[in-house]
Structure formats: C-alpha cells, structure tokens
Amino acid sequence: MSDKLNYGEIYAPIYEEYTALQGKVAEVDETVDFLERYCSGGSALELGIGDGRVAVPLSKRGVKVEGIDNSCSMLKLLAKRTDLIKAWQGDIAHFRSEQRYRMVYCVYSTFTLLFTREAQIACLRSAMDALDDDGVLVIELGVPGCYPSVGGQKTTTARLVDYENTILNVAVHDPLNQNLVSTLLWFSGTSVRRLPQRVRYVYHQELDTMAECVGLELAERWGDWARSAFTERSESHVSVYRRSSP
Ligand SMILES: C[S@@+](CC[C@H](N)C(=O)[O-])C[C@H]1O[C@@H](n2cnc3c(N)ncnc32)[C@H](O)[C@@H]1O
The missing domain is CATH 3.40.50.150 (Vaccinia Virus protein VP39)
Incomplete structure (x- = not known):
C-alpha cells in the first residue's frame, strides 16, 4: 500500500x-x-x-x-x-x-x-x-454508525472539542464496499493537521x-x-x- x-x-x-x-x-x-x-x-x-x-x-x-x-x-x-x-x-x-x-x-x-x-x-x-x-x-x-445509503454522501462528526483542540472527521461513504474514506481534521492553536484513512466497517x-x-x-x-x-x-x-x- x-x-x-x-x-x-x-x-x-x-x-x-x-x-x-x-x-x-x-x-x-x-x-x-x-x-x-x-x-x-x-x-x-x-x-x-x-x-x-x-x-x-x-x-x-x-x-x-x-x-x-x-x-x-x-x-x-x-x-x-x-x-x-x-x-x-x-x-x-x-x-x-x-x-x-x-x-x-x-x-x-x-x-x-x-x-x-x-x-x-x-x-x-x-x-x-x-x-x-x-x-x-x-x-x-x-x-458502525448509521451511514447515508447513497454513495458519495458525506458525513462529518466532531470527535473532540476542548479549549485547545477541535477534531472533526469528514468521511465519504462508499456503500458498495462498506468503505468510509475519511480525513480527520485536527485544529489546535494555529495549526491544522489532515489525517486521511480508509476503513471497511x-x-x-x-x-x-x-x-x-x-x-x-x-x-x-x-x-x-x-x-x-x-x-x-x-x-x-x-x-x-x-x-x-x-
Ligand atoms: C489504530 S492503530 C492501533 C495501534 C495499537 N494496536 C493500539 O491499540 O494503540 C492501527 C495499527 O495497525 C497498523 N496497521 C494498519 N494496517 C495494517 C496492516 N495491513 N498490516 C499491519 N499493520 C497494520 C498501523 O500501522 C497501526 O500501528
């Protein structure tokens, strides 16, 4: 890979x-x-x-x-x-x-x-x-959560919010393969980190x-x-x- x-x-x-x-x-x-x-x-x-x-x-x-x-x-x-x-x-x-x-x-x-x-x-x-x-x-x-049934739809969830960090997960659902292709967006101070991943739920x-x-x-x-x-x-x-x- x-x-x-x-x-x-x-x-x-x-x-x-x-x-x-x-x-x-x-x-x-x-x-x-x-x-x-x-x-x-x-x-x-x-x-x-x-x-x-x-x-x-x-x-x-x-x-x-x-x-x-x-x-x-x-x-x-x-x-x-x-x-x-x-x-x-x-x-x-x-x-x-x-x-x-x-x-x-x-x-x-x-x-x-x-x-x-x-x-x-x-x-x-x-x-x-x-x-x-x-x-x-x-x-x-x-x-697994309840994902939208239509392919390509996006979901965003807040993973963590505190005074210093906001972590959001933005995912595109591929229902044919039970895949979520997502990027974790981690905002802290003045930085943003992008952490991509693909999973099969x-x-x-x-x-x-x-x-x-x-x-x-x-x-x-x-x-x-x-x-x-x-x-x-x-x-x-x-x-x-x-x-x-x-
Ligand atoms: C969510 S982390 C879990 C790490 C550790 N087990 C823990 O609980 O903190 C997933 C780990 O699996 C490894 N990993 C992902 N896909 C893998 C694969 N196909 N073969 C071997 N390791 C893999 C990653 O490099 C990472 O270290």
Whole structure:
C-alpha cells in the first residue's frame, strides 16, 4: 500500500498525543486486565501493534508479547519504548508464524483498516492458524454508525472539542464496499493537521460469519473492556473467538 494511506506512517508522529486525547491511554489498564486472563502462561501476538500502547503494559504483567505492524515509524516508536517485545514488519492480512500463541488480539478497530472483505477474511484465517489448540482471538471493534445509503454522501462528526483542540472527521461513504474514506481534521492553536484513512466497517454479525468461514466460533462478546453487556446502546464490542468445535 502506498504511504498515502498507510495509517501508521500518517499517525506515528502524533500517535501518543492523539491516543491520550481520545482516552485510549487512560483505558489501557482495563484493556490489559481483560486480555491478561486469556494468556494463562502462554504468549500473545498483537495484530497492528503500533507504538505498544497495549503490548507494553501487557508484557509488564509477565505475558510474552510479540507483534506485527506494517509501519516502520510505528515499529520505531515501539522500539524506543521497549526491547522486550519482538515485533516485525508485515501485513496482518497475510502472515504466517512458526510459533503458536495462546492469544492473538487486534484492538482499537485496527481490523477495519483492512478495507476489503477478502483482506479481513485472510486476517482471520492467518490469526486462526497462529492460535494454539486452546487459543483465543480477541477483536475490539467500534459499532458502525448509521451511514447515508447513497454513495458519495458525506458525513462529518466532531470527535473532540476542548479549549485547545477541535477534531472533526469528514468521511465519504462508499456503500458498495462498506468503505468510509475519511480525513480527520485536527485544529489546535494555529495549526491544522489532515489525517486521511480508509476503513471497511463491519457489523458484529458479519464478523461472526467471517470468523465461522475460517473455523472460528464466538465464545464471548462484551460491550467494553470492563465486561459490560453488549446491548443496542453499545458503541463498541470486544469479541472473543475460539476454534470451532469439531
Ligand atoms: C489504530 S492503530 C492501533 C495501534 C495499537 N494496536 C493500539 O491499540 O494503540 C492501527 C495499527 O495497525 C497498523 N496497521 C494498519 N494496517 C495494517 C496492516 N495491513 N498490516 C499491519 N499493520 C497494520 C498501523 O500501522 C497501526 O500501528
């Protein structure tokens, strides 16, 4: 993929500041509490490990964590934080690992950055192959909003407004491909940053169907890392898959 739409290359320079503003740094203890209990002595692989926001604190709990990311800049941020995590550059849609993991996980809607159905299914298949017999795949995804049904229509949402920052997301909807091509506009002081990205949104039931196609079945679904129930009001979900029973 060209660097023009490589999420990691675009976000790396502002990632720490951005995730802190979005509350993603504050919630990390809860995320790690959730993930740690599935590792029970085994190791974990993070898909789209980024700067190690989750992987670093998880490894501090004693879990051996490894990771994949396709962005050199993100991997450099991770390397600056720790040398305890083995991470390599690769595509989370198509990877093979000699090792088997007790948990493979993909958080913060990273899965939707795979913007074709084929890439998403390939990712689930690669993840399934990397699990040990009792292993689980954990995926955190936002619940898609209600997008306009007509192609090309635009939506604008305010992501954050405070005294110093205004963050808007302007998206064009491509309903045929379930894609949102968007630009985040981050105004702060006298600067404006433009952060483009493309995602393929997925509802939870489609995720289950794709997982079933590769031999996984849903074991648990929660509305957040604190294990709240997943309801019609949930804005995200954390879904846990195991190998399908024979
Ligand atoms: C939303 S960030 C999440 C980073 C980290 N997991 C976290 O929770 O803070 C998505 C990460 O996935 C990486 N990524 C996006 N598409 C990828 C792909 N096809 N293969 C590997 N990594 C990818 C990006 O470089 C970025 O580091």
